[in-house]
Amino acid sequence: MQDNPLIYIVGTKCPPELDEKFNNWYNGTHIPMLLESEHVDGATRYKLANVIEGESPTYLAIYEFRDRQALEAWYSCRERAVAIEEMNERWAKKGFETTFRAAYEPLKSWHK
Numbered sequence: 001m002q003d004n005p006l007i008y009i010v011g012t013k014c015p016p017e018l019d020e021k022f023n024n025w026y027n028g029t030h031i032p033m034l035l036e037s038e039h040v041d042g043a044t045r046y047k048l049a050n051v052i053e054g055e056s057p058t059y060l061a062i063y064e065f066r067d068r069q070a071l072e073a074w075y076s077c078r079e080r081a082v083a084i085e086e087m088n089e090r091w092a093k094k095g096f097e098t099t100f101r102a103a104y105e106p107l108k109s110w111h112k
Helices: 016-033 068-075 078-091
Strands: 004-013 042-047 059-065 095-106
Touching: 004 068, 016 042, 016 059, 016 078, 059 068
Parallel strands: none
Antiparallel strands: 004 059, 004 095, 042 059
């Protein structure tokens, strides 16, 4: 499965009073900084569509990679390091919470 595309998913939550500030930053600064890397093919953000009890994150960001090598190269690339540094400086670990990060590779696809 070395040549298959991978996705990297990040789940986040933030207090409702910070939603606008968080989304403006994530959409206007963070994603564009991460997309500067040649290793990322694309990104999509999602917002939880319904209110469910439990620990579901409010937001998901899904980053697309052409293969495992691209994902691994992205982990140590300069563009990602700069984006993470900017995030840490701007938010100082306050305001939003990253609930999980995970990479997935496809098993099988079905299309209609």
